[in-house]
Amino acid sequence: AQSVAQPEDQVNVAEGNPLTVKCTYSVSGNPYLFWYVQYPNRGLQFLLKYITGDNLVKGSYGFEAEFNKSQTSFHLKKPSALVSDSALYFCAVRGANDYKLSFGAGTTVTVRA
Amino acid sequence: GAVVSQHPSRVICKSGTSVKIECRSLDFQATTMFWYRQFPKQSLMLMATSNEGSKATYEQGVEKDKFLINHASLTLSTLTVTSAHPEDSSFYICSAYDAGETQYFGPGTRLLVL
Numbered sequence: 166a167q168s169v170a171q172p173e174d175q176v177n178v179a180e181g182n183p184l185t186v187k188c189t190y191s192v193s194g195n196p197y198l199f200w201y202v203q204y205p206n207r208g209l210q211f212l213l214k215y216i217t218g219d220n221l222v223k224g225s226y227g228f229e230a231e232f233n234k235s236q237t238s239f240h241l242k243k244p245s246a247l248v249s250d251s252a253l254y255f256c257a258v259r260g261a262n263d264y265k266l267s268f269g270a271g272t273t274v275t276v277r278a
Numbered sequence: 279g280a281v282v283s284q285h286p287s288r289v290i291c292k293s294g295t296s297v298k299i300e301c302r303s304l305d306f307q308a309t310t311m312f313w314y315r316q317f318p319k320q321s322l323m324l325m326a327t328s329n330e331g332s333k334a335t336y337e338q339g340v341e342k343d344k345f346l347i348n349h350a351s352l353t354l355s356t357l358t359v360t361s362a363h364p365e366d367s368s369f370y371i372c373s374a375y376d377a378g379e380t381q382y383f384g385p386g387t388r389l390l391v392l
Contacts, residue, residue: 197379208371208383209322211279216379255321257381264310266381268321 167192169256171269179277184246186272188239188256198239199257199266200230209255215239226250246276280306280376284384291362292392299357299387301372307352308374312381313345316369328355362391 168191178184190196197216201209213224215232223229230241239256256269281304291297301311309330314322326347327335334347344366346358355374359366367390373383 199380201383206369206386206388208282208284208385209373211380211382214380253319264375265312265324265327270321271319273319 167258167260167263167267169258169267169269171254171256171272173272174270175273175275177275177277178246180248181245184241184243184250184274184276186241186254186256186274188241188269189237190239190256190258191237192258192260192267195261196232196237196239197259197261198230198232200224200228200239200241201255201257203253203255203271212241212254246274248276248278250274251276279380280304280374280382282372282374282382282384284370284372284387286387287385288388288390290390290392293363294361297359297362297389299359299370299372299389301355301357301374301384303353303374306374306376308355308376309352311349311355311372311374313347313355313357314371314373316371316386318369322371325357359389362389364391367391 170189199214200212203209213222215222220232254272257266259266283302285300311328313325316322325340328347328349330349336342349355371386373381
């Protein structure tokens with residue numbers, strides 16, 4: 166079985182400060198890892214993914230994530246947060262041979278001006 | 279990235295009526311689409327996998343006779359909530375894979391059953 170843990174329900178940061186949203190996963194075989202962002206009353210927007218290659222993945226809106234196989238983690242980061250980054254963030258994983266995504270519970274990010 | 283649309287974005291209906299939600303892949307073909315349900319401030323719950331030209335695969339605990347799924351073409355899947363009741367009120371989101379490994383999501387449909 167595959168699963169995702171997002172240990173923080175909420176992350177609060179000041180604008181301009183670094184932002185980190187944590188994610189750990191469990192899956193059989195090589196993981197396919199994803200980050201999505203959801204604004205109120207909207208669907209999920211794709212931010213970035215790790216399938217293979219460099220452990221540091223760069224995505225949309227200045228976000229990046231680092232795949233750490235030994236720690237089974239895929240933390241999302243942004244060097245300088247914006248107020249507009251305030252949203253609900255989901256980490257997701259699937260196995261290479263599985264088409265179903267498993268989502269974390271989500272982390273609400275609030276960036277204060 | 280690939281674009282998935284949903285219609286309607288919001289619907290209010292009376293208890294006992296049926297509601298149809300459409301999910302379209304706008305710039306790619308999708309043999310498989312997914313339907314999720316999301317409660318406020320919670321994660322997504324996969325309801326079913328919609329397969330073009332064949333029956334949908336439902337997750338455990340999801341009533342297939344209540345949530346009818348039809349995937350008649352490579353760009354359209356529909357979810358019909360039959361005999362809707364207030365407990366069916368929720369945010370319904372569809373998704374599909376593009377040619378790569380990424381699942382793209384529609385904007386969601388807010389259903390309110392009175």
